Amino acid sequence: xxxxxxxxxxxxxxxxxxxxxxxxxxxxxEKLLLYGGAIHQAGSVKARRAARHATSDWxxxxxxxxxxxxxxxxxxxxxxxxxxxxxxxxxxxxxxDTYRTLAAADSAVMLIDCAKGVEPQTRKLFEVCRLRGIPIxxxxxxxxxxxxxxxxxxxxxxxxxxxxxxxxxxxxxxxKDFRGVYDRLTQTMALFGADDSHGEAAIEAxxxxxxxxxxxxxxxxxxxxxxxxGIELLDVAxxxxxLERIRAGExxxxxxxxxxxxxGVQLFLDHFVDxxxxxxxxxxxxxEIEPDSETFSGFVFKIQANMNPAHRDxxxxxxxxxxxxxxxxxxxxSRLGRQINLADAHQFMAQERKxxxxxxxxxxxxxxxxxxxxxxxxxxxxxxxxxxxxxxxTFSPEHFAKVxxxxxxxxxxxxxxxxxxxxxxxxxxxxxxxxxxxxxxxGAVGVLQFDVLKYRLAAEYKVDVELHTMPxxxxxxxxxxxxxxxxxTRRESTTCVYDxxxxxxxxxxxxxxxxxxxxxxxxxxxxAYAP
Ligand code: G4P
Numbered sequence: 001x002x003x004x005x006x007x008x009x010x011x012x013x014x015x016x017x018x019x020x021x022x023x024x025x026x027x028x029x030e031k032l033l034l035y036g037g038a039i040h041q042a043g044s045v046k047a048r049r050a051a052r053h054a055t056s057d058w059x060x061x062x063x064x065x066x067x068x069x070x071x072x073x074x075x076x077x078x079x080x081x082x083x084x085x086x087x088x089x090x091x092x093x094x095x096x097d098t099y100r101t102l103a104a105a106d107s108a109v110m111l112i113d114c115a116k117g118v119e120p121q122t123r124k125l126f127e128v129c130r131l132r133g134i135p136i137x138x139x140x141x142x143x144x145x146x147x148x149x150x151x152x153x154x155x156x157x158x159x160x161x162x163x164x165x166x167x168x169x170x171x172x173x174x175x176k177d178f179r180g181v182y183d184r185l186t187q188t189m190a191l192f193g194a195d196d197s198h199g200e201a202a203i204e205a206x207x208x209x210x211x212x213x214x215x216x217x218x219x220x221x222x223x224x225x226x227x228x229x230g231i232e233l234l235d236v237a238x239x240x241x242x243l244e245r246i247r248a249g250e251x252x253x254x255x256x257x258x259x260x261x262x263x264g265v266q267l268f269l270d271h272f273v274d275x276x277x278x279x280x281x282x283x284x285x286x287x288e289i290e291p292d293s294e295t296f297s298g299f300v301f302k303i304q305a306n307m308n309p310a311h312r313d314x315x316x317x318x319x320x321x322x323x324x325x326x327x328x329x330x331x332x333x334s335r336l337g338r339q340i341n342l343a344d345a346h347q348f349m350a351q352e353r354k355x356x357x358x359x360x361x362x363x364x365x366x367x368x369x370x371x372x373x374x375x376x377x378x379x380x381x382x383x384x385x386x387x388x389x390x391x392x393x394t395f396s397p398e399h400f401a402k403v404x405x406x407x408x409x410x411x412x413x414x415x416x417x418x419x420x421x422x423x424x425x426x427x428x429x430x431x432x433x434x435x436x437x438x439x440x441x442x443g444a445v446g447v448l449q450f451d452v453l454k455y456r457l458a459a460e461y462k463v464d465v466e467l468h469t470m471p472x473x474x475x476x477x478x479x480x481x482x483x484x485x486x487x488x489t490r491r492e493s494t495t496c497v498y499d500x501x502x503x504x505x506x507x508x509x510x511x512x513x514x515x516x517x518x519x520x521x522x523x524x525x526x527x528a529y530a531p
Pocket of ligand 1 (some may be wrong): 018020021022023024025026027028141142144145257258260261364
C-alpha cells in the first residue's frame with residue numbers, strides 16, 4: 001500500500017445531491033461552491049439560470065425548453081478535501097443519466113423541501129442509493145419558510161423511505177422566526193443575524209454554548225424553552241449518532257437549514273466532509289480493488305454527445321476507482337482490448353474547465369472522446385487487462401413508444417441512430433416478441449428523452465420518426481425457467497419484448513398488473529433492473 005496514494009484517497013469525497021425539482025438543489029450547489037471558495041458571490045437563481053442558458057446549453061432543445069438535459073460534475077476544495085459534486089438533471093423529467101450518476105458517487109445528499117416532505121423523484125433516487133448501500137445525508141431545506149413540524153418530517157423519512165434518522169442539528173424557529181440551528185454534536189447554538197447580501201455572500205454564525213446564559217437572552221424566553229424541550233425530546237426519542245450505521249446507509253444524519261439565506265449550510269458542509277466516506281474498494285470481475293491500489297482503474301458512467309452540433313465529438317465522464325491518473329498515460333481499454341492514450345482530460349472547477357495532470361480514486365475526469373467509449377467501459381493500467389466493474393445497472397424505463405420511420409428507406413440509419421443513442425445510454429431499445437411487429441420499441445426513464453431522441457435522430461442521422469407512445473409504465477426482466485412469452489403477450493396489460501442482449505422483458509401497464517402477474521407466476525422472478 002503506497003502512503004501518498006492512501007493519503008490522496010482519504011482526502012476525496014464524491015457525492016451527488018438527490019431531490020425533487022424545486023427543492024433547492026441548484027441553490028444549495030451554489031452555496032456549497034461559495035463556502036468552498038470556488039465562487040465568491042452567489043447570484044440570484046434567476047440570473048444564474050439566464051447565464052447558464054447563454055453559456056452552457058449545447059442543444060437547441062435545451063434552449064427551447066429552458067432546461068438542462070445533461071448532468072455535470074463540479075470539483076471544489078473544502079478545508080483539505082477534494083470534493084467532487086455530481087449534479088443530476090434538475091428538470092422535471094429525469095433520465096438514466098440520473099441513476100448512473102449515483103453509481104459514480106460514494107454518498108448522496110437528499111435534499112427535502114420542509115413544506116413538501118418526501119416527494120416522488122426523491123423517493124426513486126433514494127431507492128437507487130439504497131440498492132447501492134451508500135450513505136445518505138438529509139438536508140431539510142427552506143426553513144426560512146413555514147413548513148411541516150421537524151418531528152413530523154423525521155417520522156416521514158421512516159414511514160415513506162423506511163430509514164431511521166439522527167438529527168445532527170435542530171432548528172430554532174421556522175419561517176421568518178428561523179433564528180439558527182443547534183448543533184447536537186458540539187452542543188452549540190449557531191445564531192444568524194440579518195444579512196444584507198440576501199444570501200449572496202457567506203455568513204458567519206454567532207456561536208454560543210447551550211449552557212451560556214446569553215443564549216436565553218438572545219433567543220428570548222419562549223424560543224429558548226422550545227429549544228431546550230426539543231433537545232430533551234430528541235435525546236430520548238431519536239436514534240443515537242452512530243457513524244458506522246451512517247456509513248452503512250442504515251441511518252441518515254439530518255440537517256436543517258436554508259440554502260437561500262445560507263443558514264446552516266456551512267455547518268452541514270463541515271459535518272458532511274467529516275462523516276462522508278472517502279472512496280472504498282469496488283467489486284470487479286477480479287474481486288475487490290482497493291482505491292489506493294497500484295492498479296489504475298476507472299469506468300465511464302456518462303457520455304455527453306455533440307456539445308457542438310457541427311462536430312461529432314463527445315465527452316466521456318470517468319469515475320476513477322483505484323490508483324493514480326496521470327495526464328498522457330497509456331491505459332488498457334478492456335472492451336476494445338487495446339491500449340489507448342489519455343492525452344486530454346479535464347475537470348470543472350466551479351464553472352471553469354481546467355486541464356488536469358493527476359487525479360486519484362474518487363475523482364471524476366472528463367475525457368475527450370472520438371467514439372472510443374461506451375457507458376460502462378473500463379480503463380486499466382498496471383492491472384488485469386480485462387478488468388470490469390459491474391456498477392452500472394440498467395433500470396426499468398417508465399415510458400415506452402414504438403418508433404415509426406417516416407421514409408422506409410431510412411430504416412438503416414434509424415437502426416444506426418438507435419444503436420448509438422442506446423450505447424450513450426439515452427434510451428433503451430427493445431425488440432417486440434411478435435414477429436409481425438417490425439417497429440422497434442424504445443424505453444426511457446424520463447419522457448423528455450423522447451423529444452431528445454426525435455431531435456437527435458433528425459439532426460444527426462437525418463431520420464424523421466413518429467413515436468407512438470405505448471400504455472406501459474414499467475419493465476421487468478424475467479428470470480426463471482418455464483417462461484412462455486406468448487402467454488404474457490396475449491394479455492391486455494402486458495407485452496413481452498427482448499432487450500438488446502436478447503433477454504426477455506415484460507412491459508406492464510402499472511404496478512397493479514405486476515402484483516397479479518407475480519401471484520400467478522411464483523416460479524418466475526421479475527427484476528426492476530437488468531440482471
Ligand atoms: P432545484 O435546482 O432543486 O430545481 O431548485 P432551485 O435551487 O432552482 O430552487 C427552486 C426555488 O426554490 C427557487 O425559487 C429558489 O430561490 C427557491 N429556494 C431554494 N432554496 C431555498 C430556501 O432555502 N428558502 C427559500 N425560501 N427558497 C429557496 P424560484 O422562485 O423558483 O426562483 P427565483 O425566483 O428565486 O430565481
